[in-house]
Amino acid sequence: MRSWLAVLLLAGTACAHAVQVTDDRGARVAFAQPPQRIVSLLPSLTEFVCALQACERLVGVDDYSNHPASVRALPHVGGLEDARIESIVALKPDLVLAPTSSRALERLQALGLQVLALEPRTFADVQRVLALLGPVLGTRDAAAIWRGIEQDLAVAARELPPHLRGTRVYFEVSSSPHAASESSFIGELIARLGLRNIVPGALGPFPLLNPEFVVRADPQWILVADDDVTRLPARPGWANLRALRDGHVCVFTAAQGDVLVRAGPRLAEAARLMVRCLRGELAAQGPRR
Structure with a gap:
């Protein structure tokens, strides 16, 4: 009798957890139990898993996942273009989290692996991915995590000195130069802080810009998520940018x-970094000319 009762209780627990979600491809993915062996192929997805207190279930990550520190010791299995399929299969995952842009998606599924394709690009995406992964992992309250992010963003915005509100900023994500526009999640951060982005959203989230565009816009501050700052004055016309003349460059x-270029659970930390930059609390480069 007791054995039958135990079976019924276990079955009830399994049914209670049964979850079906729709990923970013529109594919419906069902889970009878919370996955216990997870491979993540995108740094932000790795961070989501850990934010939801399931970090110990990760058995492999992409080559660029490095936060929190514990994931650095895990097997690294490639990136968007060069995911090492054999290495992933060898880890025997019961869930692979991958961006929709990964070239490995179809092959992983063809090999019978459970794949959830998610690629957060906006604030709304971050909230949605949290809400989706929370039930799948069966862990921490995802809604509470999002509320905490929102509260911390509001605190960061209040810490920006009033005289800096409306400051015109240019955020460069790579030295190509690719910039973060108003329609990117970085652009959303900039707006939430009360700053003005010189790159319109109509150009796409991360447009490749002609350097002359920035010269015409003449931002008051330049924020650079790249180590190429010493080359900025050599770009056509950039030596006369007010941001460079005034030393208003954060590298x-x-x-x-x-932190800044990942659409993940560290949005509020990214906002605090921007505020600290503009308050002069981070090392600024670009001496006055």
Whole structure:
């Protein structure tokens, strides 16, 4: 009798957890139990898993996942273009989290692996991915995490000195130069802080800009998530930019850049970095000319 009762209780627990979600491809993915062996192929997805207190279930990550520190010791299995399929299969995952842009998606599914394709690009996406992964993992309250992010963003915005509100900023994500426009999640951060982005959203989230565009816009501050700052004055016309003349350039470290360019659960930390930059609390480069 007791054995039958135990079976019924276990079955009831399994049914109670049964979850079906729709990923960013529109594919419906069902889970009878919370996955216990997870491979993540995008740094932000790795961070989501850990924010939801399931970090210990990660058995492999992409080559760029480095936060929190514990994931650095895990097997690294490639990136968007070069995911090592054999290495992933060898880890025997019961869930692979991958961006929709990964070239490995179809092959992983063809090999019978459970794949959830998610690629957060906006604030709304971050909230949605949290809400989706929370039930799948069966862990921490995702809604509470999002409320905490929102509250911390509001605190960061209040910490920006009033005289800096409306400051016109240019945020460069790579030295190509690719910039973060108003329609990117970085652009959303900039707006939430009360700053003005010189790059319109109509150009796309991360447009490749002609350097002359920035010269015409003449931002008051330049924020650079790249170590190429010494070359900025050599760009056509840039030597006369007011931001360079006034030394209003923030160059973030590689670790800080990771926080800023990932649409994940560290949005509020990214906002605080921007505020600290504008308050002069981070090392600024670009001496007065």
